[in-house]
Amino acid sequence: MSKPTALIRNNLVALHETEGIGWLTIQRIFNAAAMEDAQARREADWRDLGLTPKQIAALMKNLQPDVADSRMTRYERSGIKVLTILDRKYPRRLRQIARAPWVIYYVGRLELAARPSVGIVGTRLATSYGRRVAEDLSAACSAQGLTIVSGLARGIDTAAHVGALNKAGGTVAVLATPVNICYPAENKHLYREIGEKGLLISETPPGTSLHPGLFPLRNRIIAGLSLGVVVVEAAEGSGALITAEDATKANRDIFVVPGPITSPRSRGGMLLLRQGAKPVLDEEDILEEYRKHLTKSNDIQFDPKNILHAGDPLLHLTPDETSIYNILLDQPRSIEELAAESGMTFGLLHSVLLSLLIKRRIHQQPGSVYNVL
Amino acid sequence: MSKPTALIRNNLVALHETEGIGWLTIQRIFNAAAMEDAQARREADWRDLGLTPKQIAALMKNLQPDVADSRMTRYERSGIKVLTILDRKYPRRLRQIARAPWVIYYVGRLELAARPSVGIVGTRLATSYGRRVAEDLSAACSAQGLTIVSGLARGIDTAAHVGALNKAGGTVAVLATPVNICYPAENKHLYREIGEKGLLISETPPGTSLHPGLFPLRNRIIAGLSLGVVVVEAAEGSGALITAEDATKANRDIFVVPGPITSPRSRGGMLLLRQGAKPVLDEEDILEEYRKHLTKSNDIQFDPKNILHAGDPLLHLTPDETSIYNILLDQPRSIEELAAESGMTFGLLHSVLLSLLIKRRIHQQPGSVYNVL
Structure with a gap:
């Protein structure tokens, strides 16, 4: 069988969930071949790998089989599913980005993460123009089978999810909070609907409290899951521009919906336009790039073959x-x-x-x- | 002396001013070497060159030396100057376009036609956004020494002239009406100011009544005089798009000021953006293209050497x-x-x-x- 051993998988989750252990540390542990026999490692081994005493204590607890089991049982009861980067079902496009998440948590239809999709992102302080355009574009793209990925934030993100939710392509919300927490609270209803009809994804382990550093991490996942990213309204310095930057690094297409050049809310997106992003006048500007991905059924079912092709x-x-x-x-x-x-x-x-x-x-x-x- | 003979020049003006004789007919007459000895030609010669009896009668009258003299005296009294394409002072950039006007009439500072300049054009039915942007961009470009060319129409054209008029680069109004007629009448004050501080140009002989066919002809002159054309607001099918098309044919740069994609008034310009026009976020997007043209004084005086370089x-x-x-x-x-x-x-x-x-x-x-x- 081709699944990685359950042991390695569990140890990877334990490492990922240990507070203070970041992406690079996990890579170092992998490279030191300490992932498989993590339980057998002693405190001195972990110290040699750069962990602090506090991290070591937390990790050694996390690695205990009964702790791991009760964690998985808890997730199962809450309807939370866990995927590691070594799992076959891990979203293929996400695997391609720099520092792909070691572990993701999700609720809902994982097959949406394998579908042709675009991210639609923008400012939380959206104008009515921005909200209207985000919702209309999102609905029109989703109706043609393109899945819409966004971040469940106020403003543009919310409008993008609302537009796509009940259309053929559906929607994926990538959260900075753990996948079982809705933020902002005002989106509770939308959050629940996406969990039922769409897909909620987060890299943040359940139980982690929200901190600002989680948002840029979330943005790279939006870019990673998408074939392209559409910036609807973004002031200079907006988080949506970080998503666009991640998308550029991941070799994704960048689209910008133009707006009045006198609007500070549009300025950030317009700077991307200046740098050569593709202007979006209507959904056709997006759809025409991905027509070949949409030729099959508009609502293909999950098939592991779509997740990873060896010849990719x-x-x-x-x-x-x-x-x-x-x-x-x-x-x-x-x-x-x-x-x-x-x-x-x-x-x-x-x-x-x-x-x-x-x-x-x-x-x-x-x-x-x-x-x- | 290098001036073409006054006779050829006068005959060219007489031909240009004869109703019904178009650009191609004048080219045919030139090619038949009939320009120089036009006075000696008989009715049958002109018939052979494709003129109708009515055109021939009008032309033969126009060619009479006393008629030509009184015409020139009349122009002189009204402050109207006349240039043919064979004249040294004829604007160099205008000479480069397809079907360059055989004759132009002007009032004001001809040296402005030799300066680095951009056309700023757009809809007559401008929004307050469009008018504001046109005036601000025009003022900012003119302040840096770029001359602003436009068509004196309502809306965007008017805003563009107003912005540039009292700045270093000044402004050129290309009219569809004869150069001594202000259209629309509401721009009378602006028209007079441009005649004093700027330059009024028209291809249309004085005395010609305004008809719709004159507007597209005017647009090609705006494109011809400019290094690039900036479209501020233009609905689909707008005359400003014809100017942009002329500008493309004349190998000029095309700039578009983005606007809301939900505004039909912006749609035409946005289609140019889709085709690869350069988006303008502020005056720098325009100025950076022409910095090398502006390195000298911001207010260079007229010098025939600037009009035509033999090695161009x-x-x-x-x-x-x-x-x-x-x-x-x-x-x-x-x-x-x-x-x-x-x-x-x-x-x-x-x-x-x-x-x-x-x-x-x-x-x-x-x-x-x-x-x-």
Whole structure:
């Protein structure tokens, strides 16, 4: 079977949920091959990996099998599902971005994350012009089968979700809060509806309290899930521009709905226009870019084949990855055998193996033995 | 002296002012070498050149020296100046466009037509947003030395002239009416001010009554005089879009001030944006394109050298033109000698000579003898 061992998956979730342990630390732990045998590691091992005593105490508690079990039971009861980057169902496009979330939590129809989709984002302090345009564009795109991704914030985000919710493409709300918390509270009704008909996603572990640093992290997920990002109204310095920047880095299309050049609320988006973003006059400007993605059914059902294609050009292998992959094509190898055959240092080898795991080209068996998928 | 003979110049004006004789007919007459000896031509000659009896009667009257003299005296008394395309002072950029006017009439500071300039155009039914933006942009560009060209119409044109009038770059109004008629009448005060501080230009002979066909002709002159054209507000089908189209044909830059996508008044400009026009957020988007033209004084005085440079790359010679030019470099030749030496047909030769005259590379002496300038 091609699922990563439940143990590695559980340990990854435990690490992700330990307060103070960030993305880079988890990568370091992966590279040190400490993910599989995390339970066997001692305090000194974790200290060597850069963790503070407080983090170590919290992690060691989190790693205990009974704690992990009760966590999963709690999630199950609340209807929260958990996916790690090593899971087959993890959204394919999200896998492609820099610092893809190790773990995501979701409620609702995961298949929406595999559909052709665009992010529609903008200011919370939207004008009536901005809200109207966001809702109309979103409804028109969703009616043609394009899923609308946004951040459930006030203003443009809310209008975008409302427009798409009951149309063919549906809508995905990416939250900065844990997936079981609605913020802002005024969107409670919308939040519940998206949980039922759409998809709620968050990288933030349940129980985490909201802090401003979570919003930029949320923005990169909106960009990651989308083929392109549409900025409707955004002042200079708006969070929507961070989403657009993330989208540019992730090689996504950037669209801007023009507005009056005298409106400070439009200024940020207009600066993107100056930099070459595509102006949107109506939904056709968006739809024409993704027509080929929409040729099939407007309401395709979930199919794991849509999540990840081994031949996906965006998941190309580097020369190092190719050389390790070719060794494993012959037969499964332990990490020591791979080091001997490839001549790579353990540091490089671990990072290459992690990358191949994330790209779902190899599988890690117990005892640090790897085989191709 | 390098001025074309006064006779040819007068005959060209007489032809241009004869009702029903259009641009192509004048070109045909030029090509038939009938411009110089027009007074000597008989009715049958003109019939052969495609003129109707009515046109012939009017033309023969117009060609009479006393009629021509009284015309010029009348213009002089009204402060109207006349330029033909064969004149040295004829605006250089206007010379470059397809179907450049054979004759223009002007009142005011002709040197403004030689300055770096942009057209600012848009709908007569402007919104307060459009008027405000047009006036502010125009003032800001003119303050930096860019001359603003527009059409004196209601709405955007008016705002553009008002913004630029008292700034360094000044303003040029291109009229569809004769240059001594103000249309619309409500702009009388502005018209008078532009005549004093700026420049009024028209291709339409004094005495011609206004008809709708004159407006598109006016638009090509706005485009021709400008380095680029800025569309502020224009509904679909607006005359400003014709100006933009003329500007594209003349290889000028096209700028669009974005507006709300829900405003039909902005729709036409926004379609240009979709086609790749440059969005204007503020005057810098325009000025940055023409900084090199503005490096000298912001208020340069008229200098014929600024009007036409013999080495102007836009006035490149074709191979046929080069071969005739090279023959004339040796010594002046009659048209018969040129035909014999070049082996060209008289039809081709006339069109090559006309082109060289318009490009001001050669000069026509009495008796159809040509010499290089």
